[in-house]
Amino acid sequence: MILDGKIVSKSIYDEIKEKIGNRxxxxxxxxxxxxxxxxxxxxxxxxxxxxxxxxxxxxxxxxxxxxxxxxxxxxxxxxxxxxxxxxxxxxxxxxxxxxxxxxxxxDLEGRTVSNLGGIINDEEFFAPPTAEAVMEILDYYGIEVKGRDITIVGRSNTVGKPLALLLLKKGVDGTVTVCHSRSRDISEKTFNADIVVSAVGIAKFIEREMIRPGAVVIDVGINFVDGKLVGDVDFDEVSQIAAAITPVPGGVGSVTTALLFRHYYRSIERMES
CATH class of the missing domain: 3.40.50.10860 (Leucine Dehydrogenase, chain A, domain 1)
Known part of the structure; x- marks a missing residue:
């Protein structure tokens, strides 16, 4: 299954348009x-x-x-x-x-210390939208997270770290491993995961051999190769064995932008309450 971010983002924009229309x-x-x-x-x-x-x-x-x-x-x-x-x-x-x-x-991008730290206690105004976009895609397509093993490759403040916290929240209940440039046996950790999220910014870093057949693969990578936008995942190869996968472009990025505008509207609601 292709996890089409454009469909998810359209649903978010439709929600925003409806609210704006009622104002x-x-x-x-x-x-x-x-x-x-x-x-x-x-x-x-x-x-x-x-x-x-x-x-x-x-x-x-x-x-x-x-x-x-x-x-x-x-x-x-x-x-x-x-x-x-x-x-x-x-x-x-x-x-x-x-x-x-x-x-x-x-802070629409959830970059302040208050928003990042608030994720731990469910007290953030806004989570970083790229991390939140991963959650939105999983939820929209009904992909179960509770109790599943999830490996995140990348530990940035905009994706890896906040996403790990979002997945660990009570009620979400994912079991999370975070890999980074100093991690050993990354291939083993990704292969043993039910869900793999890559956010390392290296084209085709995630290869077919790193993914267990039937796993879900979320590609957050933004890389340019010969002027063409590609992700972190070797899409042509990995899509043959993954149960579900996001494309690049048309995946996480489109949902990220839509969430910025959802955050914007929620800020209006907060200001007017």
Whole structure:
């Protein structure tokens, strides 16, 4: 089975459109807080603005300015702004200081310490959307997590670590192994897993021999090979033995963007409650 992220993202956008359609008055804006964005960030920002236009949401690009912490503090207080994305990396600013100043309730990407730490006690405003996208796909397609062995390859703050915490939550009850560049016998750990999630950023890192027939494979990787977007998984080979697999593109990434807009709308609801 192909786990089509476009179908999942459509269901999220439909939910957002319905809520927006039931509103009166102007929508607050979504701010992309940036500092000399690189080409990949520019492409990402363009896609977010394009999706915002489809939903009738104003997406504003805001330069970090000479005092980025002060700029963020002002945006925190601005009731015409419902969500803020700090575009990584900030080349001319202390990114940690900026994130420390960011209101967790407007932190659509779940990057603040408060949101990341809050996952442990179910107290986060927002979880990182890429990690959450994996959960959304598993839930949408009815893939059982409870009691199953799950191996995550990659330990980033945006995917691996928060995803492990989300899978370990009471009621979700996954049994999680997290692998990284210093892990031994990664192939053995992935082969013994019921569900494998790869987020290492290495094209075709996950090969057929690393996956047990009948396993579920979630590919979070974003890699460019000869100008073509590919994931971490050798899709052609692994798809022949996996019970279910996400494609790249059209998998986790499309759901991630949709969740940013769900977070945006939830921020509005919180501001107006």
């Amino acid at each position: 009166t008055g102007e929508l607050p804006s979504l701010v992309l807080f940036c500092d000399e964005p690189d080409p990949s960030n520019k492409t990402y920002m363009k896609s977010i603005r394009k999706q915002g236009e489809k939903l009738g949401i104003e997406v504003i690009v805001r330069d970090s300015g000479s005092n980025p912490v002060e700029e963020i503090s002002e945006l925190n207080k601005d009731k015409s702004v419902a969500g803020i994305m700090v575009m990584h990396p900030l080349k001319n600013a202390n990114e940690k200081a900026v994130l420390a100043a960011l209101d967790p309730g407007k």
